Amino acid sequence: MLVSFSVSNFRSFGEEATLNMVASNRYDDHPTHVMGLPGGNRSVVRTAVIYGANAAGKSNLVKAMEYAQKWILGQAGRLSAVDAYAFEPNARAKPSSFEFRFVAAGRVFAYGFDVMKSSIQGEWLALVNAEDDDVIFERNADGRTKVDEAVLKRRFAGDDKIVTLLTSLSKNDLNDTQLFLESVREVRPASQGETIAGVVRWLTRTLVVLPIEQAHEHVVRRLARDPEYAVFAEALLGSLGTGVHRFQIEEDERRIPRGMEDSFDDLARHVSENPDTDSVFRRHPDAPDRYVALQLQAYHSRDGAEFKLPMREESDGTRRLLALAPLLRAGAEEPRVFVVDELDRSLHPLLCWEFLRLFADTMPGARRQLVVTTHEAHLLNQQLLRRDEYWFMEKDDTQQSRLYSLSEYQNVRKDLQLERGYLSGRFGAIPIIGCMDDLEPLLADPRKEPVADAAEATPT
Numbered sequence: 001m002l003v004s005f006s007v008s009n010f011r012s013f014g015e016e017a018t019l020n021m022v023a024s025n026r027y028d029d030h031p032t033h034v035m036g037l038p039g040g041n042r043s044v045v046r047t048a049v050i051y052g053a054n055a056a057g058k059s060n061l062v063k064a065m066e067y068a069q070k071w072i073l074g075q076a077g078r079l080s081a082v083d084a085y086a087f088e089p090n091a092r093a094k095p096s097s098f099e100f101r102f103v104a105a106g107r108v109f110a111y112g113f114d115v116m117k118s119s120i121q122g123e124w125l126a127l128v129n130a131e132d133d134d135v136i137f138e139r140n141a142d143g144r145t146k147v148d149e150a151v152l153k154r155r156f157a158g159d160d161k162i163v164t165l166l167t168s169l170s171k172n173d174l175n176d177t178q179l180f181l182e183s184v185r186e187v188r189p190a191s192q193g194e195t196i197a198g199v200v201r202w203l204t205r206t207l208v209v210l211p212i213e214q215a216h217e218h219v220v221r222r223l224a225r226d227p228e229y230a231v232f233a234e235a236l237l238g239s240l241g242t243g244v245h246r247f248q249i250e251e252d253e254r255r256i257p258r259g260m261e262d263s264f265d266d267l268a269r270h271v272s273e274n275p276d277t278d279s280v281f282r283r284h285p286d287a288p289d290r291y292v293a294l295q296l297q298a299y300h301s302r303d304g305a306e307f308k309l310p311m312r313e314e315s316d317g318t319r320r321l322l323a324l325a326p327l328l329r330a331g332a333e334e335p336r337v338f339v340v341d342e343l344d345r346s347l348h349p350l351l352c353w354e355f356l357r358l359f360a361d362t363m364p365g366a367r368r369q370l371v372v373t374t375h376e377a378h379l380l381n382q383q384l385l386r387r388d389e390y391w392f393m394e395k396d397d398t399q400q401s402r403l404y405s406l407s408e409y410q411n412v413r414k415d416l417q418l419e420r421g422y423l424s425g426r427f428g429a430i431p432i433i434g435c436m437d438d439l440e441p442l443l444a445d446p447r448k449e450p451v452a453d454a455a456e457a458t459p460t
Helices: 058-072 149-155 160-169 180-185 189-206 219-225 227-239 264-272 316-328 349-361 418-423
Strands: 002-008 017-020 034-036 043-045 047-052 096-104 107-116 119-127 134-140 145-147 207-210 246-255 279-283 290-302 305-310 336-340 368-373 390-395 401-405
Touching (some): 047 349, 058 189, 149 160, 219 279, 227 246, 349 368
Parallel strands (some): 047 390
Antiparallel strands (some): 002 096, 096 107, 119 134, 134 145, 246 290
């Protein structure tokens, strides 16, 4: 479970901004929307819905999580230098900082790192306690890592592997673009021990960041390997009025175009890695000059007859629903934390509502969370979510993105119409539209000659 995420000096974030998922003790509505934290009486909320005007920084929060995770996955070589806060002269001379607080192996951990340009300046992993955090390891800008063996022996007495693993790896100096956790991740999970394996799994698998126009997983592959999911996806799209009542994956054998025999495998792999495509290509196992295309077809019914359409010809909303459908079934066996940018893209407000309701209210025992950005004010309703599940983002006079929760407002009653209050500016985070008087003349038709003033004398 995600407890919090903090970022500073990244894109529109200058000073540190924190998304804190810890539930407020003041609210008792929607009790299934909270999940207990280990070692205390605190809980975290299941969802966080973030509002803000265009360019307020909502997508930058998602990009910050994605950027941090790519470093953790060892993909630093694919990344450009960190995009520091642009409205401060010395920002590029300061590190950008990212920190996740999360539950793994039954405990709360804090993991983060600092990066400047393309170089790691610091990295840390700590065990979070009520009194203070116990630092497990710290890596410095020179690539040296210090492991606190006393903390390991005191806090993880039953996990001998964590001491052996971290102390042995800490003897190796790291290059500028290598995180210590990356070297830990390269060790087989069986040798990592339960604690470290849980930390690595949360940061690399449990956390799933979905920027705009990206699916969680390849739809065709999921439908092909999971018949139960196919039944669920058909029921979901059928009940939400898309007209689709079943799917079918059709195989079509084709000849590889001349001159592409050697490059076909790379091209097929590239296409198949795109989770949004409705096709998968693979070389024919018995004919080197041929390949098999798997294409997803959607079936509609009318007057007792069936009609099929390639999935690529379905509406953007239908395709978006199918891409998001796996999120509703996640978390039953393995925890999942989904971060989705612009949930409402191509979706009707009522579909957004129903999606959030299904995620928050079904499978109450599932260990899953959802963080989304949206402009859809219709979702601001206390019948749908708790007050501490709503967040707002806006830029201040220094062009910094500020993130704050609805729960910070003390006078928000349980029966308050949140949508009306938000659109009227009560909670901020709405566009500030200036005077349009100077804009309207620029929109005038240039081909139209101005009408002469009737009071003027007409030339003779």
